[in-house]
Amino acid sequence: MKFATVFEYGNHDQIAGTRPSHREYLGSLKEQGKLAASGPFEDDSGALIIYEADSQEEAEALIAEDPFRKAGVFKSYTIKPWRQVF
Numbered sequence: 001m002k003f004a005t006v007f008e009y010g011n012h013d014q015i016a017g018t019r020p021s022h023r024e025y026l027g028s029l030k031e032q033g034k035l036a037a038s039g040p041f042e043d044d045s046g047a048l049i050i051y052e053a054d055s056q057e058e059a060e061a062l063i064a065e066d067p068f069r070k071a072g073v074f075k076s077y078t079i080k081p082w083r084q085v086f
Helices: 012-031 056-064
Strands: 002-009 035-040 046-052 074-082
Touching: 002 056, 012 035, 046 056, 056 074
Parallel strands: none
Antiparallel strands: 002 046, 002 074, 035 046
16 A cells, blocks of 8 residues: 655755665665655655555654654654555
């Protein structure tokens, strides 16, 4: 099941220094089949990440391990089950 997650960034001074490890983490999720898509919004106010997970709890656990979350970059987020049509 896919979980679309919209993140709002906070702690902007941590973004540049943490972005390499954040992207490495997302790359590992992609390799494991746990990431469908991801990317920041053009204004760098946040991002959209679509996880592949068996449950919302699993998606939440993936978020908890993200270096951006650990560095306080994720100010808030909304996660919802998402059905891909196209």
